[in-house]
Amino acid sequence: xxxxxVDPSLLLSSVPRGTELDLWHDKAFVSLVGFQFLKTRVxxxxxxxxxxxxxxxxxxxxxxxxxxxxxxxVVFIKEIVPRRVIAAVARAFYGENYVSLxxxxxxxxxxxxxxxxxxxxxxxxxxxxxxxxxAGKPELPVGGSEEQFITEHYWGYAxxxxxxxxxYRVEHLPWRVWRAQSSWFEGDATSVYGSNLAATLTCPPTxxxxxxxxxxxxxxxxxx
Numbered sequence: 001x002x003x004x005x006v007d008p009s010l011l012l013s014s015v016p017r018g019t020e021l022d023l024w025h026d027k028a029f030v031s032l033v034g035f036q037f038l039k040t041r042v043x044x045x046x047x048x049x050x051x052x053x054x055x056x057x058x059x060x061x062x063x064x065x066x067x068x069x070x071x072x073x074v075v076f077i078k079e080i081v082p083r084r085v086i087a088a089v090a091r092a093f094y095g096e097n098y099v100s101l102x103x104x105x106x107x108x109x110x111x112x113x114x115x116x117x118x119x120x121x122x123x124x125x126x127x128x129x130x131x132x133x134x135a136g137k138p139e140l141p142v143g144g145s146e147e148q149f150i151t152e153h154y155w156g157y158a159x160x161x162x163x164x165x166x167x168y169r170v171e172h173l174p175w176r177v178w179r180a181q182s183s184w185f186e187g188d189a190t191s192v193y194g195s196n197l198a199a200t201l202t203c204p205p206t207x208x209x210x211x212x213x214x215x216x217x218x219x220x221x222x223x224x
Contacts, residue, residue: 002032004029008028011060042089116134128189
């Protein structure tokens with residue numbers, strides 16, 4: 001997870017109806033996240049050749065009040081997966097902005113106390129990569145920390161073509177995380193994210209984490 005503090009005005013046009021930007025210490029963040037889906041099932045069904053795959057997404061953070069509850073959620077600017085069928089299913093059920101591109105990943109344990117990770121995708125003629133090196137042991141985020149803010153949003157929100165918003169719940173245990181010792185993005189992401197956000201990614205990230213992950217359930221969405 002490579003995290004960038006950005007001018008909120010870059011995100012306002014993408015905030016779904018009924019939500020507002022969720023800020024951490026008055027800062028708006030976007031995160032470039034690479035991860036693996038493993039043993040994936042859709043409505044309990046596992047599809048051959050579509051169980052294990054990579055995803056890279058660029059996301060930001062919003063919140064919504066429902067009765068006496070503040071629902072803190074994620075909005076995906078773009079999600080990249082390696083297979084067209086996966087992208088089509090996600091667009092159909094959640095209205096998310098999925099695309100299919102060639103992808104790769106590397107996970108390396110350099111020694112007993114350090115780990116390196118790399119996720120990449122190919123856009124047009126070039127490869128784009130996010131890379132991270134972490135040392136030590138992972139820990140649960142401290143309450144109120146940046147790590148908790150980035151990793152513990154348990155709702156998803158997606159604007160629809162008709163202007164409405166789909167809300168869905170995401171359930172998982174809190175993740176243990178490493179704070180990165182070094183991290184960077186390299187490539188030209190303009191064709192995927194547009195010039196303004198691509199320019200953000202060329203700057204050093206404000207912070208970067210590596211998370212262990214866990215079993216995750218994504219519930220069926222509802223239109224607000």
